[in-house]
Amino acid sequence: MSDTPILELKGLTKRFGGLTAVGDVSFKVSEGGISGLIGPNGAGKTTIFNLITGVYKVTAGEVLYRGNPIHNREPYQIADAGVTRTFQNIRLFKNLSAFDNVYTACHTSAQYGIVEALCRLPRFRREERALKEKTRGLLEIMGLSDRADVMANNLPYGLQRRLEITRALALDPKLLLLDEPAAGMNPDETLNLMKLIGEIRDRFKLSVLVIEHHMDLIMGVCEHIHVLNFGCTLADGSPEQVAGDPRVVDAYLGVEEE
């Protein structure tokens, strides 16, 4: 693991009108690590993802990706640079097959231009073959091969989440942001997902930042956890530190586990 963190937030702030959704949040995600971002509903977790990925413009503060500021870039540039994500409320290309979802997202691995495509020049053929190979490989790794032809909309919920992760991996990201990947899953599925997240990190050599409400998942896979409450940092540290922090138990864990 190198010294510069893959992602660093510095004094990140986002206001919607009078509402401060994220207020002066700073933390780091270390290269190759799995970090967790937790907090009660409305704490500003998804907003932080939207700020990192450029969906929202930051009000103040910085987002540094491998030491470079990225918060003024277009969302597609940020994705292209190696930060991809999944969504809390799944956003697949619904009417396309699982294969086409991933195939589409592989586009950055090809270089051919529009004229080469229209004329079907050799480079087009070669690169298209490679894209198909890559797509098949990814679906295989993620256990979706037998559903390749199913329309995304018709996949069961758990597989839709899995397909979204596969699509995010198609861009060869260096940092993967997962927004509540276990939402709506039963304990069994959650366990599988935990294993999968670890496998993905090792196989694709990337870093992961995951938002979750499932405490077993967070405590099980994360090496580092950042806790938010009302848009502000509440705690930051290893799972043990965070779980032992009385403020966290008060604000979050206590409520969550009723």
Next chain:
Amino acid sequence: MNQFLQQLVNGLSIGSIYALMAVGYSLVYSIMNFSNFAHGSVIMLGAYFGFFALTLLGLPFALAFFVAASGTALFAVALERLAYKPLRDRKAPFLYFIITAMGASIFIDNSVIATIGPTPKTFPQASLPSFLRSGSVEIGSLNVGRVDIAMFVITAICLAALVLFIDKTKMGKAIQATAYNMKASALMGINPGFVIILVFAIGGALAGVAGVLYGMKYQVYPQMSSITMKSFIAAVFGGLGSLPGALLGSVLLALIETFVSGYVSTQLRDLFAFGILIAMLVIRPQGIMGKSMEDKA
């Protein structure tokens, strides 16, 4: 100076009609976030309802107005139930709403052409109450058409009633809350389906009134969409989804139009309207009074 005042009066008269129409676009947009392009056709239907209520049924003037307004209100609600609701239930993409609205508009306009015919119809003077017959009133050195005065007064009454309704009644507050945040207001027990029906009914009723007024001043014909299009531009100009915006946009657009046709050229009037539309979209797409929002992701 005199000519200037005369233009001002003409502008206000047209502006009031625009406003009555624009409110329908804006109300629906504020709740459903799409431009109901079929609204123009509903206005046209209103003109026909009023015309036939007066001529065929021989109803008294006030009753004819009422028939037209309730007819279009019912029609607008039916359109919502039959065409838009299935799309909403299916969470269809925005594109489908626009296409459906276009289909509805084509269907309504051409049904009228096919059954009643394309020839314009004129409200018979005899069927109108005396204060609405053609002719004008001298106010100082100005000549103001009686129809124009009536139009202005009726519009003002309708819009005042609308504002009172939205501001003072429970249903009106439900509309405001839903426009602000549909999910949150649904959680607080406001039924979004009901609010949508309400909004279509109100927009439809005002469309009926506007159709009759317009038909009285000019004529009734199936392709009134050129005028309703203007009211839509007015709604965009003022800020889609904002009622004060719709009023302000309507009056401004009408004034600009009358002054352009008065001092520059009638031919360029429409070009100005569309030019304003595009310029507004480029400079300030949310319109004069609209608020811009970051979409929730």
Next chain:
Amino acid sequence: MDAYIQQIIVMTGINLIAVLGLSILTGFTGLFSFGHAGFMAIGSYIAAICTARLPQILQTQFGLHLEPMAAFALAVVAGALAAGVVSWLIGMLTLKLKGDYFCIATMGFGEAVRIILNNIPYVGGARGWESLPKLTSIWLVLGLDVLFVVITWNLINSRQGRNMVAVREEELAAQMSGIDVYRHKMTALIVSAIFAGVAGALMANYIQFIRPTMFNMARSTDLTIMVIFGGLGSISGTILGTILLTWLPEVFRNFAQWRLVVYGLAVIVIMVGRPQGLVGGMELTPSGIRKAMTARNARKRFKEVGDDAGGQK
């Protein structure tokens, strides 16, 4: 060949080019335009100037002789380019806005083009422009149809085309997948405008008469309806829709006034009940049908297993 039949074939072929463009824009990229007749108008009028005015101008001013067919080739290219450039300007102004505002802007554009043409006496103003040379032939149109179908097909089946579809399906997810949404919308718009420009150029030099009202909003929506009938997101559907909707009115001439009533109703019914249109989301080619079949089978197979187990491998 019967002159009447031939005329319908040519009109179908010309429509097809414009409708293919709209299919890329609306069916594959998910942008809705109320103003594509405006791009056709630009193509028509530029072409008319090239074929009806330019040869004389060159002859009298410079003593140059321009062959009619050379003028025509220039006309088609110039018409297409002009439409493309204008669409680029429109796109720069409006494609960053939300979908609604793009529709509104295209409507404003279409109407503005018509009003401007109404006020230019040089091209006939509102009365129109008659006796243009007849240079479009049936074979040219059919040849261009093949070319444009191939172009469309190759575009859609490339990464650029897939990115357009992604923009249609889920704009935000497309961005997060590294797709420059603005650029792909722009590409779709320019391509569709170029197609419309070519169609306009061919039309002017076939019916030999153009008038601004021929390019009103009804014309734009007519073209869109052909895309919707065939099915959003299908090239074969677009072809089928165009053929059907150009021929049907000819067959049912007696019901001419009911044509648009039926179309309007059909559009609503399709959107509400069968948004995939006639052939719907698939292509009527051997591989397209196979793909649709496997998708259906795959879906059935997993339904039967009663699946929702998270699909562990």
